[in-house]
Amino acid sequence: MRLIVARCEVRYSGRLSAILPEALRLIMVKSDGSVMVHADHGGYKPSNWMTPPTVIEEEEGALVVRKRAGKSEDRLEIRIAEVLSDVTHDMGEAAALEKDGVEADLQEALAGAPEWCGEGFRLVRREWPTDIGPVDLMCRDDDDGWIAVEIKRVGTIDAVEQLTRYLERIRLDPAMADCRGVLAAQVVKPQARVLAEARDILWVEVDLEVLRGEREPDLTLFAA
Secondary structure, eight states, X not given: OEEEEEEEEEEEESSSEEEEEEEEXXXXXXXXXXXXXXXXXXXXXXXXXXXXXXXXXXXXXEEEEEEXXXXXXXXXXXXXXXXXXXXXXXXXXXXXOOOOHHHHHXXXXXXXXXXXXXXXXXXXXXXXXXXXXXXXEEEEOTTOOEXXXXXXXXXXXXXXXXXXXHHHHHTTSGGGTTOEEEEEEEXXXXXHHHHHHHTTOEEEEOOHHHHTTSSOOOOOOOOO
Protein backbone atom coordinates (compact mmCIF):
# COMPACT_ATOMS: atom_id res chain seq x y z
CA MET A 1 0.00 0.00 0.00
CA ARG A 2 1.26 3.45 -0.93
CA LEU A 3 0.51 6.39 1.39
CA ILE A 4 1.08 9.91 0.12
CA VAL A 5 0.59 13.00 2.28
CA ALA A 6 0.47 15.92 -0.11
CA ARG A 7 -0.97 19.33 -0.77
CA CYS A 8 -3.14 18.65 -3.77
CA GLU A 9 -6.22 19.47 -5.82
CA VAL A 10 -8.57 16.65 -6.83
CA ARG A 11 -10.88 16.73 -9.84
CA TYR A 12 -13.41 14.01 -10.63
CA SER A 13 -15.20 13.67 -13.95
CA GLY A 14 -17.53 11.01 -15.25
CA ARG A 15 -21.16 10.53 -14.29
CA LEU A 16 -20.84 13.93 -12.61
CA SER A 17 -18.12 16.50 -11.98
CA ALA A 18 -16.59 17.45 -8.64
CA ILE A 19 -13.57 19.32 -7.37
CA LEU A 20 -11.71 19.35 -4.08
CA PRO A 21 -9.75 22.61 -3.80
CA GLU A 22 -6.06 22.46 -2.98
CA ALA A 23 -5.44 21.33 0.59
CA LEU A 24 -3.34 18.90 2.59
CA ARG A 25 -4.68 15.36 2.14
CA LEU A 26 -3.78 11.68 2.48
CA ILE A 27 -3.80 9.65 -0.74
CA MET A 28 -4.05 5.87 -0.34
CA VAL A 29 -3.19 3.66 -3.32
CA LYS A 30 -3.86 -0.04 -2.76
CA SER A 31 -2.39 -2.92 -4.72
CA ASP A 32 -5.86 -3.92 -5.97
CA GLY A 33 -6.20 -0.57 -7.77
CA SER A 34 -8.31 1.20 -5.13
CA VAL A 35 -7.48 4.88 -4.67
CA MET A 36 -8.84 6.97 -1.78
CA VAL A 37 -8.31 10.61 -0.91
CA HIS A 38 -8.77 11.46 2.77
CA ALA A 39 -8.99 14.77 4.62
CA ASP A 40 -8.31 15.14 8.35
CA HIS A 41 -12.04 15.21 9.04
CA GLY A 42 -15.15 13.34 7.98
CA GLY A 43 -14.44 10.13 9.88
CA TYR A 44 -13.53 6.97 7.97
CA LYS A 45 -15.15 8.02 4.69
CA PRO A 46 -12.79 9.36 2.00
CA SER A 47 -13.45 12.71 0.35
CA ASN A 48 -13.13 11.02 -3.03
CA TRP A 49 -12.22 7.57 -4.21
CA MET A 50 -12.09 5.12 -7.12
CA THR A 51 -12.73 1.39 -6.82
CA PRO A 52 -11.01 -1.30 -8.91
CA PRO A 53 -10.47 -2.18 -11.67
CA THR A 54 -8.61 1.03 -12.46
CA VAL A 55 -5.72 2.27 -14.56
CA ILE A 56 -3.32 4.48 -12.59
CA GLU A 57 -1.01 6.83 -14.45
CA GLU A 58 1.65 8.88 -12.74
CA GLU A 59 3.35 11.90 -14.24
CA GLU A 60 5.25 14.88 -12.91
CA GLY A 61 3.04 16.53 -10.31
CA ALA A 62 -0.03 14.43 -10.99
CA LEU A 63 -1.71 11.10 -10.38
CA VAL A 64 -4.49 10.14 -12.79
CA VAL A 65 -6.87 7.27 -12.06
CA ARG A 66 -9.18 6.03 -14.81
CA LYS A 67 -11.99 3.49 -14.80
CA ARG A 68 -14.41 2.37 -17.47
CA ALA A 69 -18.06 2.97 -16.56
CA GLY A 70 -20.19 1.48 -19.31
CA LYS A 71 -19.60 3.50 -22.47
CA SER A 72 -18.04 6.37 -20.54
CA GLU A 73 -14.99 6.74 -18.32
CA ASP A 74 -14.64 7.90 -14.73
CA ARG A 75 -11.50 9.95 -14.14
CA LEU A 76 -9.88 11.07 -10.90
CA GLU A 77 -7.11 13.62 -11.46
CA ILE A 78 -4.95 14.50 -8.47
CA ARG A 79 -2.76 17.56 -9.05
CA ILE A 80 0.05 17.54 -6.48
CA ALA A 81 1.56 20.86 -5.44
CA GLU A 82 3.75 19.59 -2.58
CA VAL A 83 4.62 16.15 -1.23
CA LEU A 84 5.22 15.89 2.52
CA SER A 85 5.51 12.10 2.67
CA ASP A 86 5.45 9.25 0.15
CA VAL A 87 5.91 5.74 1.57
CA THR A 88 5.02 2.25 0.36
CA HIS A 89 4.35 -0.67 2.70
CA ASP A 90 4.18 -4.36 1.84
CA MET A 91 1.07 -5.47 3.70
CA GLY A 92 1.65 -9.17 3.00
CA GLU A 93 -1.09 -11.75 2.67
CA ALA A 94 -4.30 -10.57 4.30
CA ALA A 95 -5.79 -12.90 6.88
CA ALA A 96 -9.43 -13.78 6.39
CA LEU A 97 -11.93 -11.79 8.41
CA GLU A 98 -12.99 -13.75 11.47
CA LYS A 99 -16.56 -13.54 12.64
CA ASP A 100 -17.16 -11.97 16.00
CA GLY A 101 -18.12 -14.19 18.90
CA VAL A 102 -21.85 -13.81 18.42
CA GLU A 103 -21.76 -14.74 14.71
CA ALA A 104 -19.45 -17.69 15.34
CA ASP A 105 -21.66 -18.94 18.16
CA LEU A 106 -24.79 -18.43 16.07
CA GLN A 107 -23.29 -20.37 13.17
CA GLU A 108 -22.31 -23.26 15.44
CA ALA A 109 -25.75 -23.38 17.04
CA LEU A 110 -27.62 -23.24 13.72
CA ALA A 111 -25.35 -25.91 12.24
CA GLY A 112 -26.63 -28.18 15.00
CA ALA A 113 -30.25 -27.12 14.49
CA PRO A 114 -30.65 -25.98 10.85
CA GLU A 115 -34.43 -26.40 11.08
CA TRP A 116 -34.44 -22.98 12.79
CA CYS A 117 -33.55 -21.54 9.36
CA GLY A 118 -36.40 -23.32 7.63
CA GLU A 119 -38.75 -26.26 8.05
CA GLY A 120 -37.14 -29.57 7.12
CA PHE A 121 -33.66 -28.11 6.61
CA ARG A 122 -30.74 -30.48 7.17
CA LEU A 123 -27.09 -29.51 7.17
CA VAL A 124 -24.82 -30.60 4.33
CA ARG A 125 -21.72 -28.59 5.22
CA ARG A 126 -20.48 -25.57 7.13
CA GLU A 127 -18.34 -23.00 5.27
CA TRP A 128 -19.40 -24.22 1.81
CA PRO A 129 -16.69 -22.90 -0.55
CA THR A 130 -17.30 -20.60 -3.51
CA ASP A 131 -14.70 -18.77 -5.58
CA ILE A 132 -15.52 -15.51 -3.77
CA GLY A 133 -15.70 -16.84 -0.22
CA PRO A 134 -17.48 -19.46 1.89
CA VAL A 135 -21.20 -19.61 2.59
CA ASP A 136 -21.86 -20.19 6.30
CA LEU A 137 -24.17 -23.18 5.92
CA MET A 138 -25.24 -25.25 2.95
CA CYS A 139 -28.45 -27.17 3.61
CA ARG A 140 -31.04 -29.25 1.81
CA ASP A 141 -34.78 -29.30 2.41
CA ASP A 142 -37.38 -32.07 2.40
CA ASP A 143 -37.47 -31.94 -1.41
CA ASP A 144 -33.65 -32.21 -1.59
CA GLY A 145 -33.44 -28.60 -2.77
CA TRP A 146 -30.26 -26.66 -1.99
CA ILE A 147 -30.32 -23.73 0.43
CA ALA A 148 -27.42 -21.38 1.15
CA VAL A 149 -27.64 -19.79 4.60
CA GLU A 150 -25.68 -16.65 5.48
CA ILE A 151 -25.48 -15.86 9.19
CA LYS A 152 -25.02 -12.40 10.69
CA ARG A 153 -25.39 -10.83 14.09
CA VAL A 154 -27.33 -8.00 12.41
CA GLY A 155 -28.81 -8.57 8.96
CA THR A 156 -28.23 -5.49 6.78
CA ILE A 157 -28.49 -4.59 3.11
CA ASP A 158 -24.80 -5.48 2.78
CA ALA A 159 -25.56 -8.98 4.09
CA VAL A 160 -28.27 -9.41 1.44
CA GLU A 161 -25.84 -8.22 -1.25
CA GLN A 162 -23.21 -10.67 0.01
CA LEU A 163 -25.63 -13.60 -0.10
CA THR A 164 -26.80 -12.52 -3.56
CA ARG A 165 -23.20 -12.73 -4.83
CA TYR A 166 -22.77 -16.18 -3.29
CA LEU A 167 -25.97 -17.41 -4.92
CA GLU A 168 -24.84 -16.12 -8.32
CA ARG A 169 -21.66 -18.19 -8.05
CA ILE A 170 -23.37 -21.31 -6.65
CA ARG A 171 -26.05 -21.30 -9.37
CA LEU A 172 -23.40 -21.51 -12.08
CA ASP A 173 -23.34 -25.24 -11.26
CA PRO A 174 -26.29 -26.71 -13.21
CA ALA A 175 -26.96 -29.17 -10.38
CA MET A 176 -27.48 -26.21 -8.01
CA ALA A 177 -29.16 -23.79 -10.40
CA ASP A 178 -32.24 -23.62 -8.16
CA CYS A 179 -30.32 -22.97 -4.93
CA ARG A 180 -32.28 -20.70 -2.60
CA GLY A 181 -30.92 -18.26 -0.05
CA VAL A 182 -31.73 -17.59 3.60
CA LEU A 183 -30.37 -14.74 5.69
CA ALA A 184 -30.33 -15.70 9.39
CA ALA A 185 -29.58 -13.06 12.03
CA GLN A 186 -30.48 -12.02 15.52
CA VAL A 187 -31.95 -8.86 14.02
CA VAL A 188 -32.79 -8.20 10.37
CA LYS A 189 -33.04 -4.51 9.50
CA PRO A 190 -36.26 -3.36 7.75
CA GLN A 191 -34.40 -2.26 4.61
CA ALA A 192 -32.67 -5.65 4.43
CA ARG A 193 -36.04 -7.41 4.71
CA VAL A 194 -37.39 -5.44 1.75
CA LEU A 195 -34.34 -6.11 -0.41
CA ALA A 196 -34.24 -9.80 0.53
CA GLU A 197 -37.90 -10.28 -0.35
CA ALA A 198 -37.41 -8.45 -3.65
CA ARG A 199 -34.67 -10.94 -4.51
CA ASP A 200 -36.62 -14.01 -3.34
CA ILE A 201 -34.27 -14.46 -0.39
CA LEU A 202 -35.85 -15.64 2.84
CA TRP A 203 -34.88 -14.10 6.15
CA VAL A 204 -35.24 -15.34 9.70
CA GLU A 205 -34.51 -13.79 13.09
CA VAL A 206 -32.94 -16.18 15.59
CA ASP A 207 -32.56 -15.61 19.33
CA LEU A 208 -29.30 -17.29 20.31
CA GLU A 209 -30.34 -17.72 23.95
CA VAL A 210 -33.58 -19.45 22.93
CA LEU A 211 -31.72 -21.56 20.38
CA ARG A 212 -29.32 -22.73 23.10
CA GLY A 213 -32.20 -23.43 25.48
CA GLU A 214 -30.99 -20.79 27.92
CA ARG A 215 -34.44 -19.17 28.08
CA GLU A 216 -37.96 -19.81 26.92
CA PRO A 217 -39.22 -18.12 23.76
CA ASP A 218 -41.47 -15.11 24.18
CA LEU A 219 -45.16 -15.94 24.09
CA THR A 220 -47.18 -14.37 21.29
CA LEU A 221 -50.89 -13.72 21.77
CA PHE A 222 -53.15 -13.88 18.75
CA ALA A 223 -56.48 -12.13 18.71
CA ALA A 224 -59.42 -14.22 17.61
